[in-house]
Amino acid sequence: MRDGETKSGLPSVAKAVEMFSxxxxxxxxxxxxxxxxxxRRERSDMDLLILALEGLRDKVRPCTVCFNLAEGKLCWICADQQRDQNTLCLLEETSDLLAMEKAGAFRGVYHVLGGRLSPLDGVGPEDLHFATLTQRLQQRPVRELIxxxxxxxxxxxxxxYAVQIAQPLVGKVTRLAYGLPMGGELEYLDESTLYQALAGRREF
Known part of the structure; x- marks a missing residue:
């Protein structure tokens, strides 16, 4: 904590600023x-924010199947029997999953890795959900891994790395089309671009 808030005798404000930053x-x-x-808001508004944060802390957990966010054992996608269980989409983060769902082009199921390989940052395969991906594909083979x-x-x-794991276990492994800009992030792409990238996916 630093600067004006603490010097003015407002440590609670300083701590809140530190956390938001x-x-x-x-x-x-x-x-x-x-x-x-x-x-400046009513006290009741701050109470609602506190309740929402407590809900995030106490209720939201990774889905036991795909590692999407869930408030129970399964997320809403894994619990949906109408989804195509034979097509599995591999993503880095839950924010990417939400972007795919918003595009409305995919009706299969997902597996969220929880990040990406980055040796410079000390992130290796063991830090991501690759082991559970392998286990999932062994227990229930899929027709296509996207x-x-x-x-x-x-x-x-x-x-x-995912291809090396999946190819012996999956009928077909595909990659989103390269209409996606290099260096882009899925969560920031518009629905049309994501839809076209999914429709034009290529096989490894």
């Missing part, structure tokens, strides 16, 4: 504005 894309100035906004890691250097390395 840890959010992705939120700098210290933005964090200060967020705290000031909360302080690799939808992001078109970045790390995403490509992750995709190639």
């Amino acid at each position: 840890r959010f992705p894309g939120v700098g210290r100035k933005s964090a200060q504005r967020m705290v000031q906004h909360l302080l 690799i939808a890691t992001n078109p970045t250097v790390e995403g490509e390395a992750t995709a190639h």
Whole structure:
């Protein structure tokens, strides 16, 4: 904690600013504005925010099958018997899954790795959900595995590692089409681009 909040004898404000500034894309100035906004709101609004955060902490867990977010044993996708269980889409993060669902082009099921391979950052295969992917494919083989890691250097390395694991276990392994911009992130792409990338996927 530092600067004006602490010097002015407002350690609670300083702590709140510090915590908000840890959010992705939120700098210290933005964090200060967020705290000031909360302080101007009704107390009931802050109570609702606290309840929402407690709900995130106490209720939200990884799905036991695909590692999507869930408030029970299974996420809403794994619990949906109408999904195509023979087509599995491999993603880096739950935010990528939400982008795919928003595009509305995919009716299969997912497996979320929880990140991407990045040796420079100390992230290896054992840090991601590759072991559970292998186990899942062994227990219930699928017709097609669609690799939808992001078109970045790390995403490509992750995709190639996934191919090595999956090819002996899956009928077909495909990759999203390269209409995706190199260095782009799935969660920031519009629905049309994602739809076309899925429709034009190529086989490894």
